[in-house]
Amino acid sequence: MDNNQQNDAANPENEKDMQLEDARVDHKGTRLTTNQGVGVTNTDDSLKAGERGPTIMEDFHFREKMTHFDHERIPERVVHARGFGAHGYFQVYEPMAEFTEAKFLQDPSVKTPVFVRFSTVVGSRGSADTVRDVRGFATKFYTEDGNYDLVANNIPIFFIQDAIKFPDVVHAIKPEPHNEIPQASAAHDTMWDFVVSNTETAHMMMWLLSDRAIPRSFRMMEGFGVNTFRFVNEQGKARFVKFHWKPKLGVHSLTWDESQKLAGKDPDFHRKDLWEAINMGEYPEYELGVQILEEEDEFKFDFDILDPTKFWPEELVPVKIIGKMTLDRNQDNFFAETEQAAFHTGNVVPGIDFSNDPLLQGRLFSYQDTQLLRLGGPNFHEIPINRPTAPVNNNQRDGFHRMTIDRGAVAYSKNSLRKNDPQPDPKNGYKHYMEKVDGQKIRTRSESFNDHYRQATLFWNSMSPAEKQHIIKAFHFEVGKVKDKTIKQRVVEMFNNVDGNLASQIAAGIGVDPPASPGGTGVTDSSPAVSQENTIKGARTRKLAVLAENGFNFKEVTEVMTALQTAGIHVDIVSKNLGMLSSAEGQQLEANKSYATSAAVMYDALFVASGQQCVNSLMMQKDAKTFVSDTFIHAKPIGATNEGIDLLTAAEVQGVTMAGADDQSKVFTDLGVVTIRNATDLTAFTQEFINAIGQHRHWMRENQDGKMSG
Ligand code: HDE
Numbered sequence: 231m232d233n234n235q236q237n238d239a240a241n242p243e244n245e246k247d248m249q250l251e252d253a254r255v256d257h258k259g260t261r262l263t264t265n266q267g268v269g270v271t272n273t274d275d276s277l278k279a280g281e282r283g284p285t286i287m288e289d290f291h292f293r294e295k296m297t298h299f300d301h302e303r304i305p306e307r308v309v310h311a312r313g314f315g316a317h318g319y320f321q322v323y324e325p326m327a328e329f330t331e332a333k334f335l336q337d338p339s340v341k342t343p344v345f346v347r348f349s350t351v352v353g354s355r356g357s358a359d360t361v362r363d364v365r366g367f368a369t370k371f372y373t374e375d376g377n378y379d380l381v382a383n384n385i386p387i388f389f390i391q392d393a394i395k396f397p398d399v400v401h402a403i404k405p406e407p408h409n410e411i412p413q414a415s416a417a418h419d420t421m422w423d424f425v426v427s428n429t430e431t432a433h434m435m436m437w438l439l440s441d442r443a444i445p446r447s448f449r450m451m452e453g454f455g456v457n458t459f460r461f462v463n464e465q466g467k468a469r470f471v472k473f474h475w476k477p478k479l480g481v482h483s484l485t486w487d488e489s490q491k492l493a494g495k496d497p498d499f500h501r502k503d504l505w506e507a508i509n510m511g512e513y514p515e516y517e518l519g520v521q522i523l524e525e526e527d528e529f530k531f532d533f534d535i536l537d538p539t540k541f542w543p544e545e546l547v548p549v550k551i552i553g554k555m556t557l558d559r560n561q562d563n564f565f566a567e568t569e570q571a572a573f574h575t576g577n578v579v580p581g582i583d584f585s586n587d588p589l590l591q592g593r594l595f596s597y598q599d600t601q602l603l604r605l606g607g608p609n610f611h612e613i614p615i616n617r618p619t620a621p622v623n624n625n626q627r628d629g630f631h632r633m634t635i636d637r638g639a640v641a642y643s644k645n646s647l648r649k650n651d652p653q654p655d656p657k658n659g660y661k662h663y664m665e666k667v668d669g670q671k672i673r674t675r676s677e678s679f680n681d682h683y684r685q686a687t688l689f690w691n692s693m694s695p696a697e698k699q700h701i702i703k704a705f706h707f708e709v710g711k712v713k714d715k716t717i718k719q720r721v722v723e724m725f726n727n728v729d730g731n732l733a734s735q736i737a738a739g740i741g742v743d744p745p746a747s748p749g750g751t752g753v754t755d756s757s758p759a760v761s762q763e764n765t766i767k768g769a770r771t772r773k774l775a776v777l778a779e780n781g782f783n784f785k786e787v788t789e790v791m792t793a794l795q796t797a798g799i800h801v802d803i804v805s806k807n808l809g810m811l812s813s814a815e816g817q818q819l820e821a822n823k824s825y826a827t828s829a830a831v832m833y834d835a836l837f838v839a840s841g842q843q844c845v846n847s848l849m850m851q852k853d854a855k856t857f858v859s860d861t862f863i864h865a866k867p868i869g870a871t872n873e874g875i876d877l878l879t880a881a882e883v884q885g886v887t888m889a890g891a892d893d894q895s896k897v898f899t900d901l902g903v904v905t906i907r908n909a910t911d912l913t914a915f916t917q918e919f920i921n922a923i924g925q926h927r928h929w930m931r932e933n934q935d936g937k938m939s940g
Contacts, residue, residue, distance in 0.1 A: 244319075245619040246343035246372045253614040254562060264294055304569070305604050306355040309400055310366045313349030314448070314501035315568035316508055318557035320344050320371060320518070326552055329469060329522060330461040332581030334373040335552065343372045344555055345615060347571050348448040348500070351383075352403050353414025358493035359500035360484060361414040362443045362704070367453035367475060368573040369555070376620045379577040380473055381597070385442055386454035386541040389434045391679050393592015399424060399431075417711040426720035430679075432728060433539050433686040439704035440689075441483035441697060441762055446834075447503045449514040449771070450482040457575070457590035458535055460583040460663055461522065468663050470528065470535060470585060472542055474519035474549050480766030482926060485864050486704065488831040495829050505560055510800075512771050513558045519549035533685065534678035538589040540685050544759040567615045572601040583663040606630050623652035684751045686728040691756040694763040696929035702732070706739035718742045727751065769924040770798035772834040777854055777877070778803055778821065781843025784813035786871050786912060790837055793916035799835075799923060804828050806851060814841050825853035830860035835867040835923045838874035845873040855881040865931050867902045867922040871915065875905045884931070902928030 242248040262270045270291055277289035285292065307313075319341040326335040334342040349366035350357065365384040370377055389399045401407075402424035403416050412418050416438065425431045437443070445451045453475030462468045484492070492499045507514060521542050523535065533540040561567040574597035575590065584590055601610050607630030610616055625641045640648040693701065709721050719742045726733035730748025737744040758764050774794060778787065791801050805811060805821035812818055830836065836858065838848070848854040858881035861868055870878055883903060895908040897918045904919040906912070922928070 244341065244343050246317075249617060249619065250562075250614050253566075264291055265298070304606065307349075307604065308600060309351050310349040310368075311355045312353050312357050312359070313347045313366065313568055314504060315345060315347040315561050315564075315571060316504060316514075316557040317559040317561065318344050318346065318513070318555055320369075320553060320555045322518075322553035323551070326461075327463060329463055329471075329520075330581035331464040332373070332378070332461075332579055333375045334371055334378070334579070335581065343619070344557075345370045345372075345567070345571060346555075346557060347568055347573070348451075348504070350414065352416070357414040358497040360444065360489040360492040360497075362416070362438070362486070362489065362708075363414065364438065364443065365445060365448070365451055367448075367451065368571075369453075369475075370571065370573060370577075370616075372619045373579055374620055375579040377577050377616075377618045378579045378582060379573045379575065380453075380455055381573045381575050381593075382453040382455050382473065382475065384445065384451040384453060385434070385437045386452075386456060386472075386474075387434055387437065387685075388456055388538045388589060389431045390428065390589070391430050391537055391539055391675065392588040393590075393596070395428070396589075396592065396596070399428075412711075417708040419712050419714050419717060422709060422712045422717050422721060423714070426717055426724050429682045429724055429727075430539050432682050432724060433689065436686045436689050436701065436728065439701050439708060440693070441700050442481075444484045444486060444489045445500070446482040446484050447479075447507075448500050449504065449507060450477050450479050452476055452481050453516065454541075456538055457587045457593070458538075458585040459590075460585055461520070462581055462583050462663050466661075466664075468525060468583065468665075470523040470525065472521040472547075474521070475516040475555070476519055476549070476551070478515040478517065478554075478766070479768070479771065481762050482765070482767075483762065484831075486700065486707065488864055491829065491831045496832060499832070504557075507771060508557060508560050512798075513556050515557075516555045517551045518553045518555065519551045521547040521549055523547060533681065534676065536585055536587045536676075537679045538587055539679075539682070541760075543688070543757040545757055566613075570605065570610070570613050571615050572597075572605060572610050572613075574598050574601070578660070580658070580660050586665075586667075609633065625652070683727045684753050687751040687753040688755055688757055689760060690729050690732060691753065692758060692760045694761055694929075696927075696932060697761060697763065698732075699932060702735045702739070705736040709736065709740050712740075715742060767924055767926055769794075769920050771800065772798075772923050772926070773800045773802070773832070774835040774837060774923065775802050775804045775823070775828065775830070775833040775857070776837045776839055777848060777857055778805055778811055778819065778839035779844040779847035780812050781814050781841045781847070782811060782819070782839040783841040783844070783872070784815055784817040784819070786841075787813075787819070787839045789912050790869070790871070790916055790919070793912075794837075794920065794923075797920045797923075799920070802828065802833070804857070806847075806853070814843060825851075825857070830857045830866075831864070833861070833866070834926065836861040836869070837919070838868070838870040838877050840870070840872040840874040842873050845876055848877050849880050858883060862903075862931065865902070865927040865929050867904065867919065867925070867928065869904045869915070869919040869922070871906050871909070871912065875907060878903065878905070901931050 242251045262273060264270060276285045276292045278285055321341055322335045322338055324338060347368045350361060350363045351366060352363050353361055367382045367384055369380045403421045405411055405413055406418060406420050425435055455473030459471050460468045461471045528535055575593045576598060602608060609629050609631050612633040625643055627636055627641045638648065644650050709718055712718050718740050722733050722737045722742055722745055725736055726745035726749035729750050730745060734744040794801055802823045803819060803821045804823045806825060808821055808824045810818045811821050858878060862883045897904060897906045897915050899918055899922065902922045904922050906915045
């Protein structure tokens with residue numbers, strides 16, 4: 231499907247769609263005008279005094295066009311500058327009245343419109359999608375009770391415990407100010423200086439260096455509200471709550487080598503993936519989960535439930551799945567929608583309330599404040615993407631870019647001239663939960679926030695062997711780039727507090743001493759739910775490249791392709807050149823990708839076409855062999871039939887030695903390499919290959935050759 235295609239939004243389905251429809255203009259069949267609606271005769275030549283003379287000041291069209299262009303940019307977000315959005319809807323599974331009065335969480339037949347913006351945190355707006363970073367996952371629900379924003383990340387905890395340190399951590403992780411290096415990376419001295427100087431970061435750094443920070447797709451990320459919130463029901467009873475988004479496709483990641491290569495070959499990898507999936511009708515779905523905690527259980531845990539550097543292990547507090555979000559429409563205009571979307575943790579509706587989490591308290595100030603500058607004044611709630619579907623009535627007036635024409639003379643409360651309209655609504659208006667608060671003003675941190683390491687150990691214990699290897703290699707990359715040796719040594723000592731073995735392995739790769747004695751927290755528990763090893767897998771929506779050349783075996787290739795496509799796998803045919811390929815029997819297939827326009831890192835799996843002439847050509851191409859060996863190195867499934875197997879052998883793919891034997895007439899699978907020779911029926915082969923694709927990665931290969939990317 232055409233990459234530039236946009237969904238036809240001509241049939242608005244709900245109030246938000248209708249509102250957006252009012253703002254849409256497609257300019258089809260129109261005449262060119264100025265912003266004053268005056269017709270323009272020529273927009274290619276400025277008005278000049280003589281054909282070769284100077285431009286004349288009175289050329290109002292030139293001046294308007296140029297001035298608008300000069301002012302086209304707004305400040306990018308301080309953090310989360312690079313993002314990508316999509317529209318959709320949310321439906322609750324069953325009424326949640328027992329826990330919350332939030333209207334959008336009551337009626338399973340109601341589809342609440344949503345807009346979601348995914349983002350990276352550190353890089354600037356033009357940086358690459360696949361860098362190692364936290365991902366933002368911000369959702370705006372346009373509910374009948376007003377807008378609710380769930381401003382989440384794909385990691386359930388945060389770097390710091392108090393919002394007052396946010397400017398510090400952001401200054402440390404952003405490019406260093408003297409030379410603006412490095413872009414979109416934590417791998418530099420100031421960040422690691424911050425880490426070792428602020429040990430509350432230990433747990434978050436473990437997540438940041440894990441596979442979570444290099445997601446395969448926005449469609450395959452969890453979302454976490456991070457902070458502790460409250461649900462409040464109609465009777466006024468409150469409970470603590472943590473929010474989760476669980477992707478129906480499971481949680482999956484790239485390898486670090488893929489991320490780095492993609493940053494060059496396809497910097498838009500994630501946004502393209504989302505855009506294309508929605509255009510193809512493969513609508514991403516995420517279930518909303520809540521962990522609910524009774525107020526009387528607040529102190530039941532060995533961590534403080536208000537400490538945002540801690541998560542509530544699902545094994546201790548189960549996640550109750552309460553509804554599902556489906557993203558089914560791409561934006562029409564990136565700037566108008568994604569760039570101008572203004573999220574705010576303070577945008578809540580009756581039934582959802584805050585906790586005293588000191589990070590959340592600071593966020594409640596920051597989001598509104600930052601929009602005032604970024605969107606140029608206090609009226610950004612009137613921009614179509616931000617406008618609630620619930621009616622807005624108050625006595626706020628004026629300010630830059632006011633769109634509403636407020637009628638009448640009265641703009642104050644209380645008033646008698648308009649019978650005090652708009653009226654406060656004591657019954658159904660937002661009531662803040664009446665938490666009892668009594669304390670001294672004190673600028674200090676609660677002692678219950680003092681443990682910086684136990685959950686970092688819990689996370690480490692929960693990782694599979696492959697995930698652990700990836701974390702160690704990430705330390706080698708990140709801390710390896712730090713120039714100051716003292717900081718590097720301190721990293722080893724700091725993470726020795728998490729786990730002695732981890733610290734020794736970090737030290738081994740970064741040129742400093744191992745810890746004097748092995749440390750650790752003594753925590754032996756694990757939380758299986760945080761390991762990606764235990765996530766949902768499957769072949770649906772995975773992307774596969776078929777390497778083919780002229781002379782391919784039409785019957786085999788089309789049979790395999792059809793079976794894979796039926797299983798929901800997306801197939802590209804990759805060849806040396808774009809264009810038509812002829813099979814040995816003369817049938818045609820189009821190579822829609824070439825080595826110049828694609829690479830193995832853009833795919834989840836590979837199939838090598840059979841046919842003697844085809845494979846002979848592939849064997850002569852270094853690019854074809856690189857395609858195979860990269861796919862192998864990145865632990866992804868590879869399939870080949872008959873002569874196709876010879877390319878695997880030529881590319882030194884391990885595990886195919888046996889498969890190469892001439893007498894093979896059964897499917898042979900080893901380490902996710904699926905092959906068959908001398909077969910008349912490929913049914914068993916395609917089934918086995920689809921299974922291997924559904925498994926995604928075959929990490930055992932890492933252990934086999936020890937040369938895998940991490
Ligand atoms: Fe944010 N954060 N943040 N943050 N955050 C912003 O608001 C801030 C935090 C998150 O797609 C800013 O509109 C403070 C946690 C997302 O537009 C800013 C603290 C989580 C987005 C801001 C945090 C987030 C932002 C910058 C306390 C996960 C992008 C631009 C330490 C739950 C939203 C803007 C979008 C954006 C402040 C910590 C998520 C500066 C003070 C924890 C997804 O206001």
